[in-house]
Amino acid sequence: GPKVLQIPSHQIIDMGQMVTLNCDPVSNHLYFYWYKQILGQQMEFLVNFYNGKVMEKSKLFKDQFSVERPDGSYFTLKIQPTALEDSAVYFCASSLTDNNQAPLFGEGTRLSVL
Amino acid sequence: GDSVTQTEGLVTLTKGLPVMLNCTYQTTYSPFLFWYVQHLNEAPKLLLKSSTDNKRTEHQGFYATLHKSSSSFHLQKSSVQLSDSALYFCALRAYQGGRALIFGTGTTVSVSP
Numbered sequence: 001g002p003k004v005l006q007i008p009s010h011q012i013i014d015m016g017q018m019v020t021l022n023c024d025p026v027s028n029h030l031y032f033y034w035y036k037q038i039l040g041q042q043m044e045f046l047v048n049f050y051n052g053k054v055m056e057k058s059k060l061f062k063d064q065f066s067v068e069r070p071d072g073s074y075f076t077l078k079i080q081p082t083a084l085e086d087s088a089v090y091f092c093a094s095s096l097t098d099n100n101q102a103p104l105f106g107e108g109t110r111l112s113v114l
Numbered sequence: 115g116d117s118v119t120q121t122e123g124l125v126t127l128t129k130g131l132p133v134m135l136n137c138t139y140q141t142t143y144s145p146f147l148f149w150y151v152q153h154l155n156e157a158p159k160l161l162l163k164s165s166t167d168n169k170r171t172e173h174q175g176f177y178a179t180l181h182k183s184s185s186s187f188h189l190q191k192s193s194v195q196l197s198d199s200a201l202y203f204c205a206l207r208a209y210q211g212g213r214a215l216i217f218g219t220g221t222t223v224s225v226s227p
Contacts, residue, residue, distance in 0.1 A: 004157075031213070033214065033215075035217075040152075040154075040201060040220075040222075041219070041220065042203075042217055042218070042219045042220055043150075043158065043203060043205075043215075043217040043220075044217070045214045045215065045216065045217075048213055048214055055213060056213060056214050058214075091157065091158070098213040099146070099207075100146060100163070100165060102148050102150075102160040102163050102215075103215060104160075105150075105157040105158045105159070106157055107155075107156060107157045108157060
């Protein structure tokens with residue numbers, strides 16, 4: 001079946017550096033999401049994206065965060081600069097519609113900020 | 115604002131027994147409820163979804179009924195298997211209240227032989 005791919009699966013960086021998390025969503029999907037999960041805890045919404053624009057963002061989506069999907073390629077989450085509390089697993093999801101369709105999640109990128 | 119409450123953090127039980135995981139929600143908009151299951155180090159996968167009041171929905175032996183009168187969408191299974199050990203999330207999309215899925219804190223189910 002269709003899959004959302006996330007690259008890399010694990011990223012280790014030093015605090016203060018920039019990191020870009022990549023997501024390859026399902027090809028015909030139009031809505032894209034990022035979620036943050038710490039150590040098997042709650043999935044926390046960060047941001048969703050449609051038609052080249054951020055639709056909604058949560059309080060967790062700090063000024064250091066940005067998202068884009070240039071020319072229909074990867075949907076990326078950039079954190080610049082990173083902080084220790086950004087260590088978590090980041091899940092990308094996509095869906096064709098935003099009403100009754102459940103987002104399909106990728107396997108996540110584990111980000112470790114040292 | 116919109117929210118989802120899952121009261122059990124951990125449920126431990128023996129294979130073959132029934133299980134019910136509680137989920138209640140708060141929203142002023144028309145709700146769409148989801149159950150996701152997440153096995154260790156894997157992506158959350160959709161288990162069930164519903165926006166229809168008082169209609170049971172089933173998948174892979176799990177079932178749930180959305181009750182708008184009590185704002186609930188409890189997940190049940192008649193006989194759990196070892197492979198059901200996982201983290202279960204209830205999630206809410208309050209249509210026209212926002213497009214993001216709001217997740218509950220999750221319930222870990224641990225099934226022993």
